Amino acid sequence: MTDIYESIRRLFVPIRREGYPFIAIAFAAAVILGFFWTPLFWVLLIVTLWVCYFFRDPQRVTPVRDGLVISPADGRISMIADVVPPTEMGLPELPMLRISVFMNVFDCHVNRAPVDGRITRIAYTPGLFLNADLDKASEHNERNALVIETEGVSVGVVQIAGLVARRIVDWVKEGESIATGQRFGLIRFGSRVDVYLPTGTQVLVGVGQKAVAGETVLADLRGTEAPRMYLAS
Missing domain, CATH: 1.10.287 (Helix Hairpins)
Structure with a gap:
């Protein structure tokens, strides 16, 4: 039964x-x-x-351990690179590690917090609706950015509207505490979520890998292992 x-x-x-x-x-x-x-x-x-x-909202089992960074979205890891974060986040204009998760129209679009901590900034920026899989979408598309203070570092999460998406929904406010895996918003109909981490953070996923929001470990803020290599098969 x-x-x-x-x-x-x-x-x-x-x-x-x-x-x-x-x-x-x-x-x-x-x-x-x-x-x-x-x-x-x-x-x-x-x-x-x-x-x-x-618009489904399945339950997820989130791995919990200090330092873990969990995927905020279902989708494909589309980019991993060191880039300067968007200015509206109020972070230093220095390169940070960016891990991008691209969601197609068949992925669950409920977004979850990658780390726990306090939300120190939320910044909505109107913009275009280019294909969210393009690198320039980070600068030109409509987006909503959150900065979460955790373990003495700032982690950025940016919801980016895509070619079909036309509405970003946010369920949290500045100053609130948030738990790893907690739902904080959604993007309607195809989009992307970027996670910004301190440069040198140990990455535990590879480009092309499928991520599950609230479950897949993207990186380890406390990790000291050498970078992993991923081979398509």
Whole structure:
């Protein structure tokens, strides 16, 4: 019975309330347009189910240990590089390690805190809607940046709207404490999240690797191992 219960629980994942209006619109369109042409009903019903899937909010099991940096988003590790963080974050204009996670429209878009600590800054910046997989999206796209103070260092998290995304939703405020893996926002329909860490932080993932928000360990602030190499297979 336990296995059956777990299977059912995984199938019926909770849906964020932010998705309710989109689900209602998609279903209404299916009913109205389907009245005039039946095949449209079935096509739009599939779209409605996809919208439900997009706004899913599954439970995650977050590894907890001092120094661990957890992925804030589901998706693919698209870039790992030392770059100067966006000016609106108020961080020193010196290179930091940036790990980018690109989300496609089939990934869960609920974002989670990569570390625990206190949120010292939240900065929203309007901008363009370029393909979030492009490097220049970090500077030109609409974005929302958080700075979290943890273990005496500043960790930046930037939600970046993409080619399809048109709305960044934020659920936290400056001055609040946040726990690793805690939900702090979402981005609607395809986007990217960048994590900024002190230069020299030990990276534990590779470009192209799949990350799971709240579960995949991206880096270790206390790590002293040599950098890892990743080979595609």
